[in-house]
Amino acid sequence: MTAHSQAAVASWLEFWSADTAIYANARHKELHYAALARGIAEHAPSKIARVLDHGCGEALSAATLARGCGALFLFDASPYVRSKLVALFSDTDRIFVLHDGALCGIEDASLDLVVAASLIQYLSQAELRALLDLWRAKLKADGALLIADIPAPQSTAVADALSLLVFGLRSRFFVAALLSLARLYFSPYRRLRRDVGFSRYSAAEISALLGRHGFEARILPKNIGHDSRRLAVVAKPSGASKRQVQDFGDCAADGLALAVPSCKETR
Ligand SMILES: C[S@@+](CC[C@H](N)C(=O)[O-])C[C@H]1O[C@@H](n2cnc3c(N)ncnc32)[C@H](O)[C@@H]1O
Numbered sequence: 001m002t003a004h005s006q007a008a009v010a011s012w013l014e015f016w017s018a019d020t021a022i023y024a025n026a027r028h029k030e031l032h033y034a035a036l037a038r039g040i041a042e043h044a045p046s047k048i049a050r051v052l053d054h055g056c057g058e059a060l061s062a063a064t065l066a067r068g069c070g071a072l073f074l075f076d077a078s079p080y081v082r083s084k085l086v087a088l089f090s091d092t093d094r095i096f097v098l099h100d101g102a103l104c105g106i107e108d109a110s111l112d113l114v115v116a117a118s119l120i121q122y123l124s125q126a127e128l129r130a131l132l133d134l135w136r137a138k139l140k141a142d143g144a145l146l147i148a149d150i151p152a153p154q155s156t157a158v159a160d161a162l163s164l165l166v167f168g169l170r171s172r173f174f175v176a177a178l179l180s181l182a183r184l185y186f187s188p189y190r191r192l193r194r195d196v197g198f199s200r201y202s203a204a205e206i207s208a209l210l211g212r213h214g215f216e217a218r219i220l221p222k223n224i225g226h227d228s229r230r231l232a233v234v235a236k237p238s239g240a241s242k243r244q245v246q247d248f249g250d251c252a253a254d255g256l257a258l259a260v261p262s263c264k265e266t267r
Contacts, residue, residue, distance in 0.1 A: 009188035012122045012196060016078040021187045024164070024180035027173050030060060032225070036148075037061035039224030040115050041068050043146050043234065049112035052138065054103075054131070055119030058084055066094045073111075075103045104134075111138045117224060118149040121199050128199070132213035139237055145215060148224040148232040151200045155229065157193060167226040203231055210235045 009015050023029040041064075044051055048070035053059060056074045058081060066072040074085050075098040082097060089095040098106075114135045120128050135145050151160075161181050168177030184190070192198075201209070207217040215235035223230045 009192065010196075012192060013077055015188055015192055016076075016122075017080040021180050021183035021189065024168060024173050024176035027171070028168070028176065028180075029058070031171055033058070033060035034064075035226065036117055036224060037065040039148065039232075040113075040117070040146065041065055043113055043115075043144060044069050045112050045144075046070075050110060051113045051115065052103075052106070052111050052135075053115045053117075054135070055116055055122075056085070057081060057118075058088075060088075062089060062095055063092050066092065069094065071096060073098050073103075073106065106138050108137050109140050112140060112143045114139060114143070114145045116145070116147045120147060120201070121149075121151050123199060124197065125199070128209070129213065132210065132215070136214045136237060141237055143237065145210075145235040146224075146232070147206070147235070148230075149227065150206060150223075150231040150233065151198070152229060152231065153200045153202050153205075155200055157190065159229065160227070163227045163229065201231070203233075206231065206233055211238070214238055 009018075023032065040051070040053070044065070047068060049068075050071045050073070051065075051069045052073040052075065053062070053065075054075050056062070056076050059074050062072060062074060062085075071094050073096045074089065076082050076085065077100075082099065085097045089097055096102075116131070116135075123131070132145075139145065164177050164181065165174065168174040203219045207219065210217040210233070214237060216238045217233050217235040220232040220234060222228060223232045
């Protein structure tokens with residue numbers, strides 16, 4: 001699928017199932033993913049760490065990140081994005097592109113780090129709560145959840161646009177950034193943000209939510225990514241008993257227990 005036809009797109013998942021206008025050009029996309037991989041790498045505990053990047057997008061710098069981990073699992077809900085990941089990484093050592101069932105089939109208490117960057121704004125509270133329980137179940141007792149690029153309650157589309165322009169100015173893609181904002185304005189993005197929703201959290205709100213799902217949260221001094229107004233948080237499983245994934249209906253019903261190598265999606 002290529003670019004969207006405006007009227008057809010009714011959900012975020014449909015939005016992510018085609019080429020989007022959120023990146024100004026190839027340079028913007030490369031710089032974005034390179035910075036993200038550097039930021040994530042700071043939280044990967046060791047060269048043998050098992051890391052899940054949930055909602056990874058095209059993950060252009062995954063190969064670099066994977067060199068510092070034991071296994072890097074990439075999961076994106078969009079089949080369109082996953083087909084790109086498979087094309088890019090199916091032959092790359094230590095990278096596993098997961099399909100839905102394989103995500104649920106990751107062994108409990110087996111991950112050192114779960115990353116969700118620029119994801120939770122596109123999820124309803126119910127979806128996020130279900131994912132927090134899933135991540136909590138999959139993380140080792142001493143693992144960590146890194147949630148980055150969380151928009152604050154007071155954030156607006158105009159402020160996001162300005163932040164992109166500043167990034168474009170500093171990184172020599174200002175004109176492309178301007179043009180992409182015009183494309184985005186006429187794309188379904190603006191309408192979806194208004195009608196479907198764009199979740200925002202204060203530091204207190206995200207910390208409290210994480211606390212209710214068995215995590216102890218620590219807000220990081222700075223976000224991962226170009227937008228310094230957004231939040232990033234690292235959350236560690238707290239001492240409370242591990243929550244199960246019963247309310248993550250599909251996973252529980254699948255009853256999958258796949259060995260990791262068979263999680264690898266094939267072309
Ligand atoms: C803004 S992109 C972020 C990509 C990358 N993490 C980054 O920071 O650049 C959001 C991605 O999340 C994916 N996504 C949305 N909802 C999801 C869900 N419930 N589970 C997994 N991926 C999801 C979309 O398909 C899209 O690729």
